[in-house]
Amino acid sequence: MDISNTQEFDIDMNGLLDREEFAEFIRKLTAESLCAISLKLIITLVAAPALALATKRATEGVPGVGKVVHKVPNAIYAAAITMAAVLIQRSAEGVE
Incomplete structure (x- = not known):
């Protein structure tokens, strides 16, 4: 939504947004955001930690890597993967 173009919300076409027009503008803006x-938020708080723990369990059986992964506490491993997911999301925002 292009917030610089508020003309679509100016129903009475007076060039100003009155209270009701502004309220509708804010409703639409906040709904999309x-x-x-x-x-x-769902990806960051739910999916990333769950994926981290699943990958940790899967890699614990890999020779060489498994011993190192097994020693890392679940909370630290999940936090690291979640931070990676956040960084990936932010870098994807820069591309758009």
Whole structure:
């Protein structure tokens, strides 16, 4: 949504947004933002730690790497993977 173009919300075409027009503008702006933020939040807080623990269990059986991964506490491993997911999300935002 292009927030610089508020003309679509100016129903009475007077060049100004009155209280009701502004309220509708804010509702639309926050609804779109909330949807985008919610998806990223779910990925960051739920999917990334779950994926981290699943990959940790899978790599514990790999010779050489498994011993090192097994020694890393779950909380630290999940935090590292979650931080990597956040960094990937941020780098993807820069591309858009």
